[in-house]
Amino acid sequence: MEMNQYLSMFIDESKEHLQALNDNMLKLEASPEDIGIVQSIFRSAHTLKGMSATMGFEDLASLTHEMENVLDLVRNHKLAMNPFIFDAIFKSLDSLEAMVEDIINGGTGKADVREIIAILKSIVSGDYEKGTPDASKPAAAAVSSEAELDEFQYSVLMQSLEAGLGVYCLQVSVQDTCVLKAARAYMVFNYLEQNGEVVKSNPSVEDIEKEKFDKTFTVYFVSETGKEELEKQVGNISEIESVGVEKLDADGLKRKMQKTQAATASSEAGAAQQEAAPAAASKAEAASPKAPAGGGTAVASRTIRVDIERLDVLMNLFSELLIDRVRLEQLASEVRRNDLTETVEHMARVSSDLQNIVLKLRMVPIDNVFNRFPRMVRDLAKNLEKKVDLVIAGADTELDRTVIDEIGDPLVHLLRNSVDHGVETLPERTAAGKPETGNVYLRAFHSGNHVFIEIEDDGKGINRDKVLATALKRGVVTPEQAKTLTDEEVYLLLFAAGFSTAEKISDVSGRGVGLDVVKTKIESLGGHVQVTSKLGAGTKFSVQLPLTLSIISAMLVRLGSEKYAIPLSSIVETSVIRKEHIRRVHGNKMMDFRNSIIPLLSLSSLFEVPDFSEENESETEVVIVRKGDKLVGLMVDEFIGQQEIVLKTLGKYLTNLFAVSGATILGDGQVALIIDTNALIK
Structure with missing residues (x-):
């Protein structure tokens, strides 16, 4: 099955689940008794485990599985949260995030999670409370000692006993300082295979070759060699810490088989309980409209993910549509036909609604x-x-x-x-x-x-x-x-x-x-x-x-024969002032505005508009703009009116421009520069 097509979906959903796990863990830390939050955490971990296993990310799946075991005890009131458990789960989340990040960067998502898995296992077994640094190891050894036998392997061992051969269960531990565990394990298997037959190993031979074991492995072995000789020869292999050899008779072998069957039955019951618990929880949620105190109820997905580049293309296409709409409005006002005017007005309303939707598609809550x-x-x-x-x-x-x-x-x-x-x-x-x-x-x-x-x-x-x-x-x-x-x-x-x-x-x-x-x-x-x-x-x-919006509302103004746009969000109001009411303070132009004095700027002089002369007029139009608590009056030749304009950047060639934030194409094809009022006030 080709998984690459699902990888982006896996990454997005993993990030969402990890964020939910982090958020809910912080809530749980504030109120550790709230089992509702634990249920939400368990469901996120359970989903993440399933997704990881399906995609073949085994380390992710095994770590989330151990987290599930801890959370299962907590939600069933068999374990109380404490600082040690919180820190262990937070460390697990950090490891999971690192593995997902590795997958995002093109890696395999593999990581050495043995240490954190050992800590989680020690929490499940209760050994962490004893304060021993290797609390997890006895639990691991206990699990290892009960290598699961299937019916076929059991019958092979029984036939070997009947044939008069010795049947042994060997438990081999390598030293903590051993660098090449797989090599030492290979030497053990090499000796055993020369002197008999290996029927079963736990972990499997493949896992041992990949060093997927802590430090102990178990082998069921058939041989004519004596118990003492086996202990001596395997124990002599370098960096082997201990060898436990148990010689099995028919009764001992039966007991091993019975333990295996009991362990299998209990694990199946546990799995059934795990599956039943979310179902029961979802029934309870359906019956009660109230969400649990800590975690929200699951909601059916109503979102789809869209590549950001597609939204950019949509925005550009809509920008062009907006320019044509303005041009149509201009033509309709010249032709003056009622049916044309009505159609253009309807188109303007629809495109305004469409514009709001397009803008919102690009906007994301912070x-x-x-x-x-x-x-x-x-x-x-x-x-x-x-x-x-x-x-x-x-x-x-x-x-x-x-x-x-x-x-x-x-x-x-x-x-x-x-x-x-x-x-x-x-x-x-x-x-x-x-x-x-x-x-x-x-x-x-x-x-x-x-x-x-x-x-x-x-x-x-x-x-x-x-x-x-x-x-x-x-x-x-x-x-x-x-x-x-x-x-x-x-x-x-x-x-x-x-x-x-x-x-x-x-x-x-x-x-x-x-x-x-x-x-x-x-x-x-x-x-x-x-x-x-x-x-x-x-x-x-x-x-x-x-905000970097591509479309903004602006006031179009005329300076000489040129048109400029001032963003509407910066404008306080517009006014007309007579020339004799303009004051001069230290050579600067000032004007009265609502019981205060504010500075006046002539945009025509500032932008050096070629065909502008302010001598002919007795009064001038003023746009009052604000930045914070500062106000400035901008003197212009004429107000053209309010319009939705498309913000276009000026590219890489025109840089370090003063008080110009971009440009727009108007309905008649002319280019108008957009004034950056913040820079003017600054």
């Missing part, structure tokens, strides 16, 4: 990025021995898919920075009279044509003098420049390449990489980052990102 942070902050706080609460707001804020894909890593750096450098240690917070648990706030919200993401902590704040001293020491600024810098400018020095104020290098910070990468990435997306801080009270990083 929740897709935010949902991986609670787990990261939990692990980081534990590592740093701090108590930190991550408070998320505005996770439903939508952002263009292309920005979503790129923004994750910068936010990771900023959050790690807040937890590591911002939030104080427990003694420091107590001494400062603060609660032991620090807060890190992650917020997202729309403002105009931009999305703002804020990361704020209630930690110790930024020490301005320390940052400046480090910057001077590293040559980031000169002593002359340092004297003129404002607080905000000093804080922005944190984003200089190689800059770090950490006292010592750790695996969290101190290597001088991180914040410079953040600034570079955010600026490459057309955004920027600001820092505000108050010593002793906390720090706030504010990231501004463009």
Whole structure:
């Protein structure tokens, strides 16, 4: 069966299940008694195991199987969650994520999961509570000693006994320090096959050749050689730690067979119970409209996955359609036929609805990025021995898919920075009279044509003098420049390449990489980052990102013979002002606006429009635009009107243009530049 066609589906669904597992584990950590959450976790693990086994990713399947065993005991009230079990399952999730990531990068998804599987087995057997470092090994040995015999193998061994041959069960353990376990096992099998016949081995010979065993394996063996000789010869093979040889008679062999049958029956009953439990749970969910406290009920899939390139093509086609619609509206107004006008108006309404749908297809809730942070902050706080609460707001804020894909890593750096450098240690917070648990706030919200993401902590704040001293020491600024810098400018020095104020290098910070990468990435997306801080009270990083929508509402204005577009989201209002009401303050033009004075800019002068003369008119049209709490009046020649325009980038040849964010093609085929009002105000 060709599996490659299903690989992308497997990857997408695996990522969703792993995210659900992480989220539900964090919820369970907050309320360990909630069995509803455990049921949700179990179902996700069960589905992931089935998918992995079907696709042939055995390591993924075996690890999720051991996780299932632990979760099964918890949901059946045979085991209570504790910090050790939480850490073990979180480690398992990390291993699963690493394997899925390997598959995404073209790997085989294989990993050495023996250690974590041994820990999970020790939890199931209860040996972990004894505190022995190798708690899992006795359990593994116990399982190994009962190599399963089928009817055929049992009859072969019985016939060998009747023929007067010796039937042995050998349990062989290799040393922990052994590097080539498979080679040592081969030497054991080589000796046995020269002196008799191997009927059964556990694990199988194939698994032993691939080193898929812990350190012990069991062999059923028929030979004329004596028990003592077998022990001596196998024990003499180098790096073999111990050999246990049990000589079996007919009764002993029967007992082994009976144990095998009992183990098989119990495992089948357990499997039936596992299958029945989700079915019973789903019946209970169907009967009760209320979802369990921790996990939501399963909902039938109502989504399909679409390649992002197809959406780009759809967006471009719709952009062309929009240009034709504007042209048709213009022609209809010239022809003035009622039936044509009505048809064009209907087409305009339908295309407006279509436009909203097309735009929404590309928009993704920022929740897709935010949902991986609670787990990261939990692990980081534990590592740093701090108590930190991550408070998320505005996770439903939508952002263009292309920005979503790129923004994750910068936010990771900023959050790690807040937890590591911002939030104080427990003694420091107590001494400062603060609660032991620090807060890190992650917020997202729309403002105009931009999305703002804020990361704020209630930690110790930024020490301005320390940052400046480090910057001077590293040559980031000169002593002359340092004297003129404002607080905000000093804080922005944190984003200089190689800059770090950490006292010592750790695996969290101190290597001088991180914040410079953040600034570079955010600026490459057309955004920027600001820092505000108050010593002793906390720090706030504010990231501004463009929505990067391909279609925006804009006000078209005329400057001389040229047309320009101003995004509607930036406009406060439009006005007309007489020339004599324009004030001059220190040579700059100003105007009265709602009991305040705001600056005036002549766009024609700024863009050096060739056929423009402002001397002829007694009054001028003004567009008042806003950025934050700052207002500016833009003087234009004429208002053309509001219009939906298609945002086109200017390509790689026209770079570093001041106050122009792109261009659009109008209905009459003319090109109008789109004005970046944020740059004008800045």
